[in-house]
Amino acid sequence: MKTAVTYRIRIVDLLVALALTLIVNFPHLLYSGEMHGRRPPGASSDYIAVQVFYFFLASWVVVSLNTVRRFTFPRKIALSIVVTMLFYLFMPVVNRSGEWNAxxxxxxxxxxFHITRWSLVLIVSVLYGKIFDLLYQKQSITLENERLKNENLQTRYNMLANQISxxxxxxxxxxxxxxxxxxxxDKALEYIDRLADTFRYMLRSGQEELIALSSELAFTEAYLYLLMVRYENKLxxxxxxxxxxxxxxxxxxSLQPLIENAVKHNxxxxxxxFRISLRTQDGKLIVSNPSIPKIDAPEKTGIGLKNLSSRYQLLLARxxxxxxxxxxxxxxxxxxEP
Structure with a gap:
């Protein structure tokens, strides 16, 4: 991942350097394109090609220097000035007799004229480096906010899930x-076995957020046995x-608190x-029961349903x-759907 990001940065650096090279050499290229007949000294195709390549190399170096993350901004400016001056001093030029020299x-x-061109290279490179830093910082802040948000959601989910046990x-x-x-x-021993099964499921599922309906139903059947022992021939x-x-x-x-609430308040x-129905329809699991409130029913806190609704929002946004x-x-x- 880090290599891919570095590669993309270098591609952008290359494009910026290329654009900068074309800008600072535009007068030369335009003048060369309009030339007819004999070329004056310093306007030959070879000279222009060397100038363009040299400016591209310099632009690439200075631009890349300004996207090095480990360098501070003042250090980038100082190094950019030094590098630009060196390129300026050793820029290849040709005299009237056609001889090359630095x-x-x-x-x-x-x-x-050359000072103006090199100043433009320096200014654009430094500004691009500053913009790059600001964009990088913005991206880092966005990623950090997402990480903190996910951690917060995970913490809230764990707190909600732990309320069940x-x-x-x-x-x-x-x-x-x-x-x-x-x-x-005999029933006490069987009850302990089923109770162990239910808690084994809860412990095994403690690290899971979503689970297949078949697994949830298998757990629910074990849990229903515990309730049917309590409400023999009545549930x-x-x-x-x-x-x-x-x-x-x-x-x-998801099912256990719904069944528990139905039994608790009716x-x-x-x-x-009392009869509880579980059925699937249109991509939903529907849990329904008749409403037969107890005369001395315990106060409804709504914690179970709020817990379930919160977990659905956190995990599925539904x-x-x-x-x-x-x-x-x-x-x-x-x-x-998986």
């Missing part, structure tokens, strides 16, 4: 203590899952059994649809 050896160093453990231990008090050892579940959606994904542990009795009529409570969870 400016410093001809004794005619001062030339206003303690609450779930507390309720599970309550059910287990009920079996122990009833001295139902039932219907599942209608289209096979094509089983590999689609959703945030891990009346479940032997004479009035909304969880909640529909609450007088007779039904329904939550629609978007599924993501």
């Amino acid at each position: 400016s410093v050896f001809t004794g005619r160093i001062y030339n206003p 303690p609450h779930f453990l507390f309720n599970s231990l309550n059910s287990l203590s009920m079996l122990v008090r009833e001295r139902n050892n 039932f579940f219907d599942m209608d899952i289209d096979e094509r959606y089983r590999n689609w994904k959703l945030p891990v542990l 009346c479940i009795t032997q004479t009035r059994p 909304d969880v649809r909640i529909v609450h009529t007088g007779e039904e409570f329904r939550v629609e969870l978007p599924l993501v």
Whole structure:
């Protein structure tokens, strides 16, 4: 990645140097193109070609010098001035007899026209280097902001996910203590095995954000067993899952808080059994149940649904649809196609 970035910078440097060379040599090139007949001294094609190549080499060096990240801005200016002066002093010139020499050896160093050209090379190169630094800093700030944003989202997600485990453990231990008090050892042992399965899934999924619907349903079935032990012959579940959606994904542990809330806030009795439905439709997993509020229902905090909605926003930037009529409570969870 770093090599690719460096390569792109050098390509841009090359283009800037080429453009700068054409600008400072435009009068020579134009004059050469309009010449007819005998050329005056210093206007031959060879001389112009050498001048253009020399200015291109100098522009390339000075421009590249101003895009070196490890150099400070004052150091870049100082080095650019030194390098430009050296190129100016050793610029090849040709006399009237056609002999080549460097400016410093001809004794005619001062030339206003050449000084103007080299000054333009120096100024444009330094300005380009400054613009390059500003763009680089802007890009670095943007990347750093994105990194911090992602870290913040990950931290918030972890905090939301960690809220599930303690609450779930507390309720599970309550059910287990009920079996122990009833001295139902066989069911208590089976309950412990299923409880271990559910927590094994939760621990294994702790490092995952999205998981396949099939895995979430397998965990849900183990969790439903724990609830059916608690509400024997009073709690039932219907599942209608289209096979094509089983590999689609959703945030891990999305179903458990919905089922837990349904059981927590509704009346479940032997004479009035409670039924929860899970089905897929139009790329969504729909969890619905009849609305039968308890007379002494605990206060609704909305933490579970807010938690789930926040995780969907953080991970998928999508909304969880909640529909609450007088007779039904329904939550629609978007599924993501792998």
